[in-house]
Amino acid sequence: MALEVQPLVAPHLVVDDAAAAIDFYIKAFGATEYGRVPNQDGKLIHAALDINGSMVMLNDDFPEYNDGKPSTPTALGGSPVTIHLQVTDVDTKFQQAVDAGATVLMAVEEQFWGDRYGLLRDPFGHLWSMGQPVREVSSEEIQAAVCEP
Template identity: 80%
Template sequence: MAIEVTPAVLPHLVVDDAAAAIDFYVKAFGATELGRVPGPDGKLIHAALTINGSTVMLNDDFPEFNGGKSTTPKALGGTPVTIHLTVTDVESKFAQAVDAGAEVIMPLEDQFWGDRYGMVRDPFGHQWSLGQPVREVSPEEIAAAMQKQ
């Protein structure tokens, strides 16, 4: 029997407490847990969720496998990566994330590219943006608006 492979790009998050992160993502983003694999000490060596129809993988931090260095956003002083969710009800989804414990980085606002958009940081240091297209904008209008920024 052949193994079916579906090409994909999936974020794989490293966090300090993967079990708590799963609970947060369920509350904040309506995630569905697909599974988790605990190691002998109970730390999760792998877990998978679906968020907004896409798979997100995560695991606990294991500095012992990275030359003694932690690789969580908090340990690194932040993250250069933002995970974006396009949603159909951005007001309620944004509020849900904040109510679950996310920190607002950028409040929801209508943006020049046509989305109502905002950003949050989860309790584990990962950045998320949430956006909902609210109007069509031509490339020319976007270019003109960018000149004003």
């Protein structure tokens, strides 16, 4: 019997301590763990979570499979990728992540594009934004706001 495949795009995060990252994502974002696969020394070669209705995969860093180079945001000096969560109560959800150990990079404020929006860094170096639409904004209003001095 063939498996039915559902198309999706899912971030796959590399971290220094995948078990601790899972615990953080559960506390910070209300994640649900699908499962984890440890190797013989306990490092996680694969784990999957549901965060905000989407799958997020993660694993411990294995430099031996990356030309001997670590590939965590911490080892690379930061991350060029931000994972965005659209939520219904951004102030509460944002504070929950901060209480779990996230660092605030941009406090939640109403933005010109119509969202209350904030930006966090998790303890593993990954960037997360949270937004909640609060008002309709036309493309003309957005363009005007972008062009303001």
